[in-house]
Amino acid sequence: MLATLRKFVLAESPSLEKPPADRCCGIVASEWRKRKARVERLAQKQRGDHLRITWAPQNARVSRQLLVLGHYDTVYASGTLAKMPFHITRGKVYGPGTFDMKAGLVQALFALDALQQSKAALRKRIVFLWTSDEEIGSDSSRKLIESEARRSDAVFVLEPSFGPRGLLKTSRKGVGEAEIIVHGRASHAGLAPQEGVNAVHELARQISRVQEWNDLRRGITVNADIIEGGTRTNVIAERARAVLDLRAQRIADMRRLERRLRSLRPSAAGARLEVHGGFNRAPMERKVSAALFARAKSLAAQMGLRLGECSAGGGSDGNLTAALGIPTLDGLGAVGDGAHSAREYVIVKTMPERAALLAALLASS
Numbered sequence: 001m002l003a004t005l006r007k008f009v010l011a012e013s014p015s016l017e018k019p020p021a022d023r024c025c026g027i028v029a030s031e032w033r034k035r036k037a038r039v040e041r042l043a044q045k046q047r048g049d050h051l052r053i054t055w056a057p058q059n060a061r062v063s064r065q066l067l068v069l070g071h072y073d074t075v076y077a078s079g080t081l082a083k084m085p086f087h088i089t090r091g092k093v094y095g096p097g098t099f100d101m102k103a104g105l106v107q108a109l110f111a112l113d114a115l116q117q118s119k120a121a122l123r124k125r126i127v128f129l130w131t132s133d134e135e136i137g138s139d140s141s142r143k144l145i146e147s148e149a150r151r152s153d154a155v156f157v158l159e160p161s162f163g164p165r166g167l168l169k170t171s172r173k174g175v176g177e178a179e180i181i182v183h184g185r186a187s188h189a190g191l192a193p194q195e196g197v198n199a200v201h202e203l204a205r206q207i208s209r210v211q212e213w214n215d216l217r218r219g220i221t222v223n224a225d226i227i228e229g230g231t232r233t234n235v236i237a238e239r240a241r242a243v244l245d246l247r248a249q250r251i252a253d254m255r256r257l258e259r260r261l262r263s264l265r266p267s268a269a270g271a272r273l274e275v276h277g278g279f280n281r282a283p284m285e286r287k288v289s290a291a292l293f294a295r296a297k298s299l300a301a302q303m304g305l306r307l308g309e310c311s312a313g314g315g316s317d318g319n320l321t322a323a324l325g326i327p328t329l330d331g332l333g334a335v336g337d338g339a340h341s342a343r344e345y346v347i348v349k350t351m352p353e354r355a356a357l358l359a360a361l362l363a364s365s
């Protein structure tokens with residue numbers, strides 16, 4: 001497993017750089033071809049190609065399918081390996097994209113090995129979908145993920161688990177981004193202040209309004225994390241803009257936040273507001289994961305493993321499949337820590353356990 005992980009990690013695959021991402025895609029594909037799985041490389045213009053891999057037991061007429069979902073892109077630019085080399089120290093394996101989520105891909109590969117070698121009697125075809133743009137919002141893969149999920153009875157997402165005990169993610173917040181643009185009127189701050197409409201002041205009022213929508217206990221957060229406006233100190237600001245990060249735990253709260261955003265009105269006479277954006281990934285509510293998690297927990301117990309669950313504040317492609325109402329279990333990938341940082345690592349001894357758990361889930365679905 002480590003030798004395969006090394007190959008995947010040494011093939012750097014930044015979401016924003018197509019040539020290296022494509023190279024990584026080819027290396028991942030060749031491992032699946034070795035297992036005699038059917039590999040389709042779905043060419044993309046801007047992003048790395050996506051991979052759809054199908055495996056069905058021979059001689060079996062299966063009409064239903066299970067989807068195993070993951071991404072091979074990482075947040076690290078080419079050349080990161082030089083300062084963050086692949087290495088194994090004290091039972092941990094380090095390197096860009098190890099935890100999020102190349103070890104997850106390796107675990108899926110070995111889960112397939114386990115199913116093939118044990119000649120497990122699968123009832124359903126398995127589709128593994130490895131995409132290239134999860135870390136940048138899944139624009140090029142979203143339709144593909146959704147259409148594949150619609151054909152599937154369950155979706156298993158190989159995003160990293162949480163914490164040293166490897167908790168699965170049975171709910172995730174929905175994530176959005178909105179932009180508020182204020183148009184005011186410029187005027188000389190000294191000679192004709194009465195003719196100006198200050199866009200920065202207006203934006204400040206709007207921000208203090210949206211700030212009140214925060215409700216940490218309900219899992220609702222609204223944060224203006226980028227603001228800009230104005231040109232010079234003696235010119236009343238004509239334009240100002242804020243970009244908001246939006247999160248909600250419940251679908252009803254997501255809808256309410258979106259309605260509230262649309263209903264913002266300027267408070268200063270002469271100011272005009274433009275509001276864009278909204279939620280990109282809807283919340284994954286626990287009810288779409290509950291039954292799968294219960295089964296995962298009992299399968300893990302049969303292997304002598306204790307499996308826990310948690311709720312995640314960040315979104316993944318699991319949010320997309322959950323939004324369609326397809327049973328989805330997320331966080332089935334690597335156990336480790338430090339995603340998106342130089343400390344990223346995977347705990348080596350958990351890799352075979354998690355591969356076995358995935359194999360058991362696939363065989364029993």
Ligand SMILES: [Zn+2]
Binds near residue numbers: 100101
């Ligand atoms: Zn990820």
